[in-house]
Amino acid sequence: MSHDMSENLPEAHDASHGTDVATHGDPFADPGLPAHEPRRTDIDERAAQRAERQVSLMFVVSMLATVGFIASYASIDADKIVYIFPLGHVSALNFALGMTLGVALFCIGAGAVHWARTLMSDHELPAERHPIEADDDVRNDVIEQFKTGAAESGFGRRKLIRNTLFGSLALVPLSGVVLLRDLGPLPEKKLLHTGWVEAEPSKPLRLVNMNTDQPMKAEDIVQGSLTFAKPEGLEESDEDFQQQIAKDALMLVRIAPEDIKDAKSRDKGFEGILAYSKICTHVGCPISLYEQQTHHALCPCHQSTFDLADGARVIFGPAGHPLPQLKITTDEQGFLVATGDFDEPVGPSYWERPR
Ligand code: FES
Structure with missing residues (x-):
């Protein structure tokens, strides 16, 4: 027996989308995307420049923190203990290394997030379902979208952000490199004999x-x-x-x-x-x-x-x-x-x- 589900539906009103489902007869209709609202940085170039400086500042702080990490490693005595509230007595070296590395990584992440939220394009794009294997048209489309995204992100245009990001990413690995010193000298012939x-x-x-x-x-x-x-x-x-x-x-x-x-x-x-x-x-x-x-x-x-x-x-x-x-x-x-x-x-x- 044919049975129309909509006949049994109460005259529901989808308050969130303002859509009367009983009227349209499709309870799962795509409500579509809400209208795009431009951010302040989209319409105010001064706000965009301010956001750019904020992002760059975070990357610069990351670089300084990495330099601080290396300086701490080189200058703080490994046996030195300090009192830090509320941690109590802790190793000064461990505390300094943890704080500086934490700040360096946090600032890179925070800078990237702030950049994405304020300056990169925030147009929402629905992703249609499609077969897993993409055809040539889709692949070309993706490449096109990637290029558009790269252009809209201002990665090439906003040189200050780009250069400071490269600087902070280039410096962070140095923290790991200096730690190699803890491996100590090579054993040379000491392990050959007992x-x-x-x-x-x-x-x-x-x-x-x-x-x-x-x-x-x-x-x-x-x-x-x-x-x-x-x-x-x-x-x-x-x-x-x-x-x-x-x-x-x-x-x-x-x-x-x-x-x-x-x-x-x-x-x-x-x-x-x-x-x-x-x-x-x-x-x-x-x-x-x-x-x-x-x-x-x-x-x-x-x-x-x-x-x-x-x-x-x-x-x-x-x-x-x-x-x-x-x-x-x-x-x-x-x-x-x-x-x-x-x-x-x-x-x-x-x-x-x-x-
Ligand atoms: S030390 Fe790993 S098996 Fe012996």
């Missing part, structure tokens, strides 16, 4: 248990356990202990020699005792979990998993290369010793890493 470099075949270095602080004999390392070791002579009281242990730390496992798949790895060990770097090759977390059945060591940070029975090959996770292995043997008294450094740098990859 504390084990002092070990020589004629002057071996004993492996000391990190928990008991005692040198270890081969019989102290039992199958299924994970033991952590440091080089003889490295003491917690040493000034550079943290720096050194981050490179020197070892983990020792004992695996039945017939279960060791990698012959090279077996040769570097002693009777199935293998000494690997404890420092994960992803981003350097200390590895601390060992699964004795599979001989897998797991890094708790991002779950990189290394097969210690197969040259500490990476079998899962983001680590880029196997854990370096330290060649060990025993001295005349039966203590486990190293006779040289690792063959490769320990820890994560870095630019100058040989391989």
Whole structure:
């Protein structure tokens, strides 16, 4: 049965558009756009110039804030603490960097918004629905509209705005560039060697248990356990202990020699005792979990998993290369010793890493 919806509609009156829907018979009729009202800056050239100066002022303030950021970074002591209400005691450097960078970015955004609201064209254009793929006519039309928009925005004509915008956008990235200084000096050859470099075949270095602080004999390392070791002579009281242990730390496992798949790895060990770097090759977390059945060591940070029975090959996770292995043997008294450094740098990859 044919049914005209408008018959059931009350004689509604759309107050917002002043349209009597019952009269027109189409409740969804396009009310069209309200008449365009020119802004003050559209009809008053002095108002437009004032708006132009305001926009430029914001871009200039952005530039000054960026200069302030760099000056703060260069001149304020990183340890300086100041009292700022209502924040309380804060780092003067952090406060200055945050404020200046915030002002620099805010002024660029605020300037762009003010420019769009006061000087760019504010004619509303209905966007008709159309197939997603545009035909050539539409594309040409878009290009034409873009050119018109660019012309109406005054981007080419209002050189003061354009130039100050370019200036502020060019300066803002400098804030990020100066922060690169915090990366510190290049490591050069410091990462190539660990504390084990002092070990020589004629002057071996004993492996000391990190928990008991005692040198270890081969019989102290039992199958299924994970033991952590440091080089003889490295003491917690040493000034550079943290720096050194981050490179020197070892983990020792004992695996039945017939279960060791990698012959090279077996040769570097002693009777199935293998000494690997404890420092994960992803981003350097200390590895601390060992699964004795599979001989897998797991890094708790991002779950990189290394097969210690197969040259500490990476079998899962983001680590880029196997854990370096330290060649060990025993001295005349039966203590486990190293006779040289690792063959490769320990820890994560870095630019100058040989391989
Ligand atoms: S640091 Fe070990 S997996 Fe990321």
